[in-house]
Structure formats: structure tokens, C-alpha cells
Amino acid sequence: MGEEYYRMQGLFEKAQEVAMYYGYSPIETPSFEFEELFTRGVGEETDLVEKEMYRIKTKGGDKLALRPEGTAPLMRAYVEHGMHTKPQPVMWYYSGPFFRHERPQKGRLRQFQQFGLEVMGSSKAIADALIIRTFFDILEDIGIPECVIEINSIGDSQCRPAYIRALTSYYKKHAAALCKTCQQRLKKNPLRLLDCKDPDCEQLKAQAPDSVGYLCAECKQHFKEVLECLDRMEIPYQLNPLLVRGLDYYTRTVFEIMAPIAEDGLEKDDKEKEAKDSEEEPPPPTKQLAICAGGRYDGLAKALGSRKPIPGIGGAFGYERILAIPDVTTPVPRIRKKPKVYFIQLGFEARLKSLTVIEMLRKARIPIQQALTKDGLSSQLAIAEKSGIPYVIIYGQKEALEETVIVRNMKNRSQETVPLEKLPAHLKRLK
Numbered sequence: 001m002g003e004e005y006y007r008m009q010g011l012f013e014k015a016q017e018v019a020m021y022y023g024y025s026p027i028e029t030p031s032f033e034f035e036e037l038f039t040r041g042v043g044e045e046t047d048l049v050e051k052e053m054y055r056i057k058t059k060g061g062d063k064l065a066l067r068p069e070g071t072a073p074l075m076r077a078y079v080e081h082g083m084h085t086k087p088q089p090v091m092w093y094y095s096g097p098f099f100r101h102e103r104p105q106k107g108r109l110r111q112f113q114q115f116g117l118e119v120m121g122s123s124k125a126i127a128d129a130l131i132i133r134t135f136f137d138i139l140e141d142i143g144i145p146e147c148v149i150e151i152n153s154i155g156d157s158q159c160r161p162a163y164i165r166a167l168t169s170y171y172k173k174h175a176a177a178l179c180k181t182c183q184q185r186l187k188k189n190p191l192r193l194l195d196c197k198d199p200d201c202e203q204l205k206a207q208a209p210d211s212v213g214y215l216c217a218e219c220k221q222h223f224k225e226v227l228e229c230l231d232r233m234e235i236p237y238q239l240n241p242l243l244v245r246g247l248d249y250y251t252r253t254v255f256e257i258m259a260p261i262a263e264d265g266l267e268k269d270d271k272e273k274e275a276k277d278s279e280e281e282p283p284p285p286t287k288q289l290a291i292c293a294g295g296r297y298d299g300l301a302k303a304l305g306s307r308k309p310i311p312g313i314g315g316a317f318g319y320e321r322i323l324a325i326p327d328v329t330t331p332v333p334r335i336r337k338k339p340k341v342y343f344i345q346l347g348f349e350a351r352l353k354s355l356t357v358i359e360m361l362r363k364a365r366i367p368i369q370q371a372l373t374k375d376g377l378s379s380q381l382a383i384a385e386k387s388g389i390p391y392v393i394i395y396g397q398k399e400a401l402e403e404t405v406i407v408r409n410m411k412n413r414s415q416e417t418v419p420l421e422k423l424p425a426h427l428k429r430l431k
């Protein structure tokens, strides 16, 4: 609500503007899907599905899920609506709520907003670069400081099994030193071993084999081309050979854009104490979190039952995380207009006619602010003064009878009487 709502809307409008420029078109999918879409698409054994997905059983026995992510639903839409008959690739953007049962904390919510982009129907490296370019442009336009694009390639169904074997055999040798969760991961989903934040596991990670060393010739060539595109566009990136991402559908390119998010760790009282103790207010503590992430998913369509493979690449950013970056400025949303005039009404007759006058101003696209339920000149003038609105319309009993209004300049206090029918033109002339 309040300012936060406008910031979120401003961010959406910026993202939409950049996406439309590059040729993505809008799509919206339902908040509910059949559970199977995610168990098959994202993977039964991923944290996202196993631990975080809200599952719902209907009275009729259908198994549904609140969508934890948007890529599998978009691929379902692509197949269901026969999008392969359209010119390829199909490029989509989407925005809306997603749901994950996580431990709520700053930047980790159970209902959060994502803005996503997908390019479906192309396996070319330029499509990967286009996705990263589009997100980079959005983030650059809103002035995100110090963001880092981390990128890796995790290969495809040809070369990944060899990598997973190497990873498993490395970790098996150190199984005793792994945390409990990682001991499970070793059996079920070895790639996730690389995501663990436990200090002992992190130490082991440093020596773990990396995926790039196991890429087949085609995957190597694809990754090389993606990096060449990024170099040519002068988009800064960091190779992170241990970046794997948590969803099973990823193949080849994976990326994450990290940024410092303000932490809410301190209680308000502590913050006030700290501010008092030091002359200057200390900068808020921050932690590095992924604000945007994605990758290629060439095997997803087949996992969902499509006979033909449909290559794709995409990503999504989290609104709440971006808005938690200190000093990030989002554009003012289009619906938010700075009022030029404050409308004051006095007396019963004037109040009755006020909405008609205001409607005339709305049609003339003159933004106003009003307080129709307030009485008395001084209380209404005080609001106008406080909000810094440059002009005031005073519409009293006399003016209502004479079909005029008084227009008052709040800076030099000059006033003039203007006939109602000339009011829109008169206000438009005022600076």
C-alpha cells in the first residue's frame, strides 16, 4: 500500500516498457495449476516442489498447486495453445503473485511478485543473450547499483550425467563431513550439494568439480557464443562454475543477478539507539541475494509430455527484493499525477454541484486533489498548503449560484473569479 504500491507499479511499468520494446508480449496464467505440472516440470525432488509448494486437494479429488514459479505454466500454455504454429520464437512477459512455503524473512516471502520473460522456440545463443540484455536494461534504467551477473553452463542430457557422476564420486569421498541435508542430497539430487550454505559444506564446494569441464562440444560452443554476445554488448558478468540453480528443468545456460538487499535484522529500538550513539545514521546492513535469475530449459516441454522438443530460455526478477535495495529509484507510475489544483467547496449548494465541476476537470485531464467531506475554508486551505499544490479552486455558495469559481495562486495569494465554462482552459494556461 501507499508509496510501496506506487514503487512496485512504477517498476512494473518500466519492465513492461523495456520488454515491449524488445518484442515480448503479455501473458497471464492462473494462480492454480494441476500439481503434476510442477512435479513433472520443475522436479518432484527439488526443494521448490518437495518443501515449498502449496498443494491443494479439491472436494472432487483434483490435486492442485498454488504456482511456485511461472516457466512450467507458460510452457503448458505454449503447448496447449499450439504456439508452435506461430512465428518462432514466441516471446512472453508476465507479472504476478507466486507462492512458496518458505521461512518468511526480508526478501523471502510466502507470496511474492515476479516479473518474468521467456523466449520459447529457439535454441540460439542470441536468445540467451537477449534475455540477459532485457533484464540488464530494466535494472540499469532504475539505477541498480553494484549488481553482478553470475553465469554458468550446466550442460544438457548428453553431458550432464557424466558431470553428476563426477560430483557424486567427489562428495561420496567426503560424505562424513557433509551436513544432514546434504547427505540426503547426495542420494537424491547431487547438483543441489553446490547450493548449501553450511560452512563445512561450503569448504568442500571449493574443491568440487565444475560443470564447464564436462560440457560436450555442442554445449561448449553454445556457452562460448552466449559469452561472446555478452562481451560484445559490454554486459559485465562473472563466471560462476558452481552455479547450478534449484529447478530440474534447466539445461545449458544458468544465470543469477545478485545485489545487496537491506536487511531487517535489527529491531527498531536498536536502530534508534545506534542512530543516537553516532553522529550520522549508519547505512542499513545488507545481504547479497539474487534479485533476478533464470536459464535455458530445452528439456522442459518433453518432461511435460510434448512429443516435440521446444527449446526455451527465460528468467524472472522478484519485485520485493529489488525494492529492498537501498537507494533504488523506480519511475513514477503513469496513473499517478501530481495535482495542479486543490478543490475547496463551501456550503451545501456548492458541495452538491462539486462532483459535476470535478468531472468537467477530469475530462479536461487536469489533475486535482479534493476533500469533499471537509467543512470550512481554513481546514481545507491548510491541506492545500501542506501538500504544496500551487493553485486552489474555491467553490462557495455565491460561486455555485453564479456558475463561477475563485482561482487562488498559493504562492502570491492573488485570486481571480473565473466563469465555470472557461475554467479548464484557464487552468491549462497556468504554469
Ligand code: HAM
Residues within 6 Å of the ligand: 068, 069, 070, 071, 100, 102, 107, 108, 109, 110, 112, 113, 114, 116, 117, 118, 290, 291, 292, 293, 294, 295, 296, 297, 313, 314, 315, 316, 317, 318, 319, 320, 321
Ligand atoms: P527463481 O530463482 O526461483 O526462478 O525465482 C526468480 C526470482 O524470484 C528470484 O531471483 C527472487 O528475486 C524472486 N524470489 C524467489 N523466491 C522468492 C521469495 N520467496 N520471496 C521473494 N522473492 C522471491 C524462477 O522462479 C524461474 N521460474 C525463473 C525462470 C524463468 N527461469 C526460466 N524462466
